[in-house]
Amino acid sequence: MSEPMVITYRDAMREALRDALATDERVFIMGEDVADYGGTYAVTKGLYEEFGRDRVRNTPLSESGFVGAGIGAALGGLRPIVEIMTVNFSLLALDQLVNTAATLLHMSGGQFNVPLVVRTTTGAGRQLAAQHSHSLEGWFAHVPGLKVIAPATPSDARWMLPTALADPNPVVIFEHSGLYNDRGPVDPNTGPVGIEHAVIRRAGEDLTIVAWAGMLPKALEAADQLATAGISAEVIDLRSLRPIDLPTISSSVLRTHRAIVVDEGWRTGGLNAELAAAITETCFWTLDAPVRRLASSEVPIPYSKHLETAAIPQVADIVAAAHDLTGGGT
Amino acid sequence: MNTDHDVQRRLLADMIRIRVFEERCAELYGESKIRGFLHLYIGEEAVASGVMSCLQPDDAVLATYREHGHALLRGVSAESIMSEMFGKSTGCSGGRGGSMHLFDAATRFFGGNAIVGGHLPLAVGLGLADQMLGRTGSVTVCFFGEGAMAEGEFHEAVNLAALWNVPVLFCCENNRYAMGTSLQSSESQVNLALKAASYEIPAWSVDGMDVMEVHRATTKALSAIRSGGGPMFIEFQTYRFRAHSMFDPDLYRDPAEVERWKERDPITTFAGRLVADDVITDDELEAMWAAARDETDVAVAAADAAPIESVDTLLDHVTRPLDQPPVDPAQVSGDHDEVDEVWP
Numbered sequence: 172m173s174e175p176m177v178i179t180y181r182d183a184m185r186e187a188l189r190d191a192l193a194t195d196e197r198v199f200i201m202g203e204d205v206a207d208y209g210g211t212y213a214v215t216k217g218l219y220e221e222f223g224r225d226r227v228r229n230t231p232l233s234e235s236g237f238v239g240a241g242i243g244a245a246l247g248g249l250r251p252i253v254e255i256m257t258v259n260f261s262l263l264a265l266d267q268l269v270n271t272a273a274t275l276l277h278m279s280g281g282q283f284n285v286p287l288v289v290r291t292t293t294g295a296g297r298q299l300a301a302q303h304s305h306s307l308e309g310w311f312a313h314v315p316g317l318k319v320i321a322p323a324t325p326s327d328a329r330w331m332l333p334t335a336l337a338d339p340n341p342v343v344i345f346e347h348s349g350l351y352n353d354r355g356p357v358d359p360n361t362g363p364v365g366i367e368h369a370v371i372r373r374a375g376e377d378l379t380i381v382a383w384a385g386m387l388p389k390a391l392e393a394a395d396q397l398a399t400a401g402i403s404a405e406v407i408d409l410r411s412l413r414p415i416d417l418p419t420i421s422s423s424v425l426r427t428h429r430a431i432v433v434d435e436g437w438r439t440g441g442l443n444a445e446l447a448a449a450i451t452e453t454c455f456w457t458l459d460a461p462v463r464r465l466a467s468s469e470v471p472i473p474y475s476k477h478l479e480t481a482a483i484p485q486v487a488d489i490v491a492a493a494h495d496l497t498g499g500g501t
Numbered sequence: 502m503n504t505d506h507d508v509q510r511r512l513l514a515d516m517i518r519i520r521v522f523e524e525r526c527a528e529l530y531g532e533s534k535i536r537g538f539l540h541l542y543i544g545e546e547a548v549a550s551g552v553m554s555c556l557q558p559d560d561a562v563l564a565t566y567r568e569h570g571h572a573l574l575r576g577v578s579a580e581s582i583m584s585e586m587f588g589k590s591t592g593c594s595g596g597r598g599g600s601m602h603l604f605d606a607a608t609r610f611f612g613g614n615a616i617v618g619g620h621l622p623l624a625v626g627l628g629l630a631d632q633m634l635g636r637t638g639s640v641t642v643c644f645f646g647e648g649a650m651a652e653g654e655f656h657e658a659v660n661l662a663a664l665w666n667v668p669v670l671f672c673c674e675n676n677r678y679a680m681g682t683s684l685q686s687s688e689s690q691v692n693l694a695l696k697a698a699s700y701e702i703p704a705w706s707v708d709g710m711d712v713m714e715v716h717r718a719t720t721k722a723l724s725a726i727r728s729g730g731g732p733m734f735i736e737f738q739t740y741r742f743r744a745h746s747m748f749d750p751d752l753y754r755d756p757a758e759v760e761r762w763k764e765r766d767p768i769t770t771f772a773g774r775l776v777a778d779d780v781i782t783d784d785e786l787e788a789m790w791a792a793a794r795d796e797t798d799v800a801v802a803a804a805d806a807a808p809i810e811s812v813d814t815l816l817d818h819v820t821r822p823l824d825q826p827p828v829d830p831a832q833v834s835g836d837h838d839e840v841d842e843v844w845p
Contacts, residue, residue, distance in 0.1 A: 225633060230661070233657035233660065236622045236657025239623050240625040241626060244627070247561070249633060251626075267622065270619055271623065280595025282606040315819050315820075337823065339821040370831050
């Protein structure tokens with residue numbers, strides 16, 4: 172077998188898609204400009220030349236229409252992978268995802284499951300302003316009937332997709348646009364990995380930092396900086412936003428007694444609030460400090476670089492919060 | 502035997518089955534046996550009867566929340582439909598759906614959809630699956646009201662269907678009111694077939710109060726679609742004799758208008774024709790009503806006697822479990838070796 176390669180997140184996701192198309196003839200990709208254009212973020216680049224226009228299928232700008240068609244195709248026996256250009260555009264398909272994909276199995280008394288995969292980009296950092304930069308994954312994580320995942324490493328980009336495709340339920344994949352050029356090891360021998368688990372990316376003793384998607388690299392960098400100051404931070408990659416792997420998180424916090432949740436979404440009613448509440452419920456008697464939330468400022472994401480940077484949690488914010496929680500470090 | 506007459510007798514019996522079932526539902530609502538929203542199909546029976554009689558077992562059907570009759574004629578038993586409305590575990594959706602969400606995998610009946618227009622894109626996807634998986638000859642039939650034609654999802658779905666040439670028959674049941682909003686108030690273009698035809702698909706309008714007209718139009722459309730003709734649209738002009746739902750005081754319609762339409766009752770007019778033409782006798786007609794009453798009586802008795810779901814099953818059918826557990830991601834990559842000891 173071949174050795175692990177160091178490749179970008181984008182290439183890892185493309186390899187996952189190529190493998191899915193090559194190994195399962197029921198799989199097809201559809202979305203806006205996924206074919207000749209190669210996808211807005213070039214994730215599907217080259218796939219239509221290899222698999223043809225039926226299986227790498229351009230759609231008109233009809234998010235509700237083609238997500239609904241994806242649901243129907245899944246009901247009809249296909250395994251659609253629907254690409255929605257950004258999470259902001261996914262709101263045009265919210266009816267299909269929330270009212271239909273998430274409800275059909277239940278409403279039909281267990282008869283009709285929807286094996287649909289939806290991929291969309293999320294997150295700020297590219298100066299795309301207030302209609303292309305938001306982090307709304309928490310909204311989807313609110314909905315029973317959906318599974319919501321956020322691969323944050325090239326290895327997860329490569330190996331969470333096949334599990335999502337094998338899942339009999341609708342799975343929404345959030346890909347942070349700032350991760351596409353990140354490089355990391357991808358082992359061709361790994362194989363499909365569980366999508367409902369959180370993973371400890373860095374072990375530590377003094378506090379637990381829970382992050383996902385675009386916040387994971389920032390949390391890891393913050394942990395590096397904290398280590399030089401003598402603070403040992405454990406970093407958990409949430410990976411699965413629904414269901415939430417609370418056992419992994421709470422068992423960590425029960426050891427470290429302190430927690431910071433880092434969310435690129437807004438604070439009010441955000442996934443960060445859910446996590447902070449869940450940690451408090453399960454770990455209250457062992458906490459040495461209140462659970463801290465770092466989230467985006469309550470503002471539509473602005474265009475100007477310095478304003479955008481100020482709006483979303485940064486490494487320095489995480490470091491400062493960790494010092495604060497641990498009493499200033501050593 | 503005259504096969505034309507057989508078809509006519511069947512269509513009449515089908516309409517009568519729906520009428521009797523629906524009238525019984527109204528009574529049961531009054532008795533609080535059925536709750537939630539209840540939308541009756543009384544007056545519109547010719548549409549479902551004429552269309553459903555043309556379908557094959559491999560075809561797929563999607564309907565609206567006014568779908569008891571469609572489910573019944575698709576082959577979902579009156580007992581399981583009634584049990585569903587009673588909220589019982591023997592209902593066709595296990596008591597999770599109710600009147601608006603009848604589903605049946607065995608007959609490819611995909612609801613029972615209560616977001617107006619929301620199921621039209623699903624029809625495109627089901628048609629796409631037939632096309633891509635080589636199930637030549639299968640058709641997806643999608644019923645919706647004229648109110649859905651003001652929704653964006655109608656336009657997105659028909660555009661996609663036309664672009665991809667999928668085998669879908671769009672059946673618009675134009676009963677002239679979207680709840681209480683008249684066609685003239687909700688559509689700038691009240692010629693609905695013209696609207697659909699702008700997507701370059703065959704589209705036409707037929708008298709939805711005449712079951713033979715519905716049957717003929719559907720036969721013609723399905724024959725073309727099954728042989729690769731792509732999606733088509735038929736507007737069936739019809740009328741509901743009852744209010745929109747059991748909560749609707751029906752303040753928006755002139756009672757005289759309702760009475761005028763009742764003169765065109767699809768059952769009495771068709772039955773009158775068949776008796777006059779000696780296709781059926783008065784006794785045979787009465788036997789159809791009696792058979793429908795028997796069917797409904799049996800269904801009601803069974804629904805009454807059926808058990809309710811245990812509350813222990815409350816969280817069933819939210820997500821379906823995976824066939825095989827995948828690899829634990831914590832064991833994946835070498836740079837995480839140091840965390841093994843901290844796993845619970």
